Amino acid sequence: MASAHRVVVKVGSSSLTDEAGNLSPDRLAALVDVLARRRLVGSEIVLVSSGAIAAGIKPLALSRRPRDLATQQAAASVGQGALLAAYTGAFGRHGLTVGQVLLTADDVTRRTHYTNARRTLERLLALGVVPVVNENDTVATHEIRFGDNDRLAALVAHLVDADALVLLSDVDALYDGPPSRAGSARIAEVASVEEIAHVDIAGTGSGVGTGGMQTKVEAATIATAAGVPTVLTATPLVQAALDGDDVGTVFHPTHGRGRARRLWLAYATTPQGRLVLDDGAVAAVTQRGKSLLPAGIVGINGRFSEGDPVDLVDTRDQVVARGLVNYDAKELPDLLGRSTRDLARELGPEYEREVVHRDDLVVMHGHRR
Missing domain, CATH: 2.30.130.10 (PUA domain)
Incomplete structure (x- = not known):
């Protein structure tokens, strides 16, 4: 992780919002400060960020995250602009430019869309830009959506042939039992998903996000199947994770690097x-x-x-x-x-x-x- 040149980092809504579920500029800025430092010493960073729907809750005077698709899309339409503006300002303070990339599942299954998405991301990185990727919630339907940004991040790691993937949330690692239960221990390393078959990873995560631990393990499985080492940890530990410290849970690659498009086809499509x-x-x-x-x-x-x-x-x-x-x-x-x-x-x-x-x-x- 410490020597990885191209790193995909995914952050969930719960890590970017306050107790009321609204976008927190302070939390976002703290994450950006860490990523910008890594970018400025020569690494390439692709940020997969949730938070568009959460960022739209307050401007639309909603009491909580909407459950119906139409209101989710409306909140995403309003919130995506606010989210990108926050990232533009935060990275801009470090002299870095961000570029918005919104993807649907359709963009990674049809040949021309897939090629265009890959070309765009490669060009942004070559220009020194930090791509900020999110699912295009405003046009995705139940049938064609990724459903959570954990899987999207793993697939983006395939798409750009990343050296590492970091999955950030409000949980600091995978545990062999409920983290709140006495005696539960952190699982430091996973060589294959079969090793954790006994671990209960059910659950839906926070009230403002869509992914729980299960989606993160699935994302790690997708990434490691293509040879991309993956670290799962809490957002406040992102610096330690990028430095290669013993934090979170490390998922080791299970296969060599494969043909990215076929991996997309296997994992991104419905x-x-x-x-x-x-x-x-x-x-x-x-x-x-x-x-x-x-x-x-x-x-x-x-x-x-x-x-x-x-x-x-x-x-x-x-x-x-x-x-x-x-x-x-x-x-x-x-x-x-x-x-x-x-x-x-x-x-x-x-x-x-x-x-x-x-x-x-x-x-x-x-x-x-």
């Missing part, structure tokens, strides 16, 4: 349907690295459009892969079981394309070669 594959197609996709063709599909479930993510399942309904489909759901029934050559001859050359191309497909854990 499938819009299912394609049922025969045994031959399952083997072709999972064992031989082939694209999915119409001939190997025996069933279709769900409503999806061209470019949407879908799960590929075997005849026992076990998910074996996920990919971006090249046809609408209404087009596929007439194509099932037929070769692309016959389809092209009968319907035209555009029907010679794969249902899911291997470059837009990731084999899920447990089915990889």
Whole structure:
């Protein structure tokens, strides 16, 4: 952590708000002071920050965080401007410029959106800017949203090929029991998620945030699966975490660095349907690295459009892969079981394309070669 050049830092709403749930300029400034010092000694910092909805609560005279999507989006619309203004001022006092990057899940699943997001972040970093990333709550729907910024931060760490990820909240570490219970001990290191299978990590977190400990462990699992070491700790300990001190919980990489886009596909997407594959197609996709063709599909479930993510399942309904489909759901029934050559001859050359191309497909854990 101490030597990491490119670091993604995620901070939750509870770390940026006061007791009433409103954005706290003092808390925000204290975090920025630490991150700015790290940036000014040569590291690159990407900040994934919650807080837009919380920042909109007071201006809209709301008594608490709204629960319905429309009011959440309204609060985010008002609050995102206030949040960015606060970051602009706080980083500006250190002579640093910030750039706003708002992402939806759609931005990281469709090829052109994904490429654009990566290019934008890389260019901002090259220009010495501190990107401030948040989910685009004003346009996200229940179906396409990340749901919490912990997972978004892990995926951004993939996107920019970060050297480290720091997840900050109001909890200083992962414990082997409820932190408030006598005898609960901090878990200093996690080599694999199986090591903590016995730990109860249920819970929803604070009243102004959406993520609890479970989402943070899931985010750490995503990041470490791509070779990004992750530290989970409390926001007041951010300096110690960046210095590599023995604080929080360190999640060690479980795999080497993989193809970021396929990791996004596996973890960032919400499938819009299912394609049922025969045994031959399952083997072709999972064992031989082939694209999915119409001939190997025996069933279709769900409503999806061209470019949407879908799960590929075997005849026992076990998910074996996920990919971006090249046809609408209404087009596929007439194509099932037929070769692309016959389809092209009968319907035209555009029907010679794969249902899911291997470059837009990731084999899920447990089915990889």
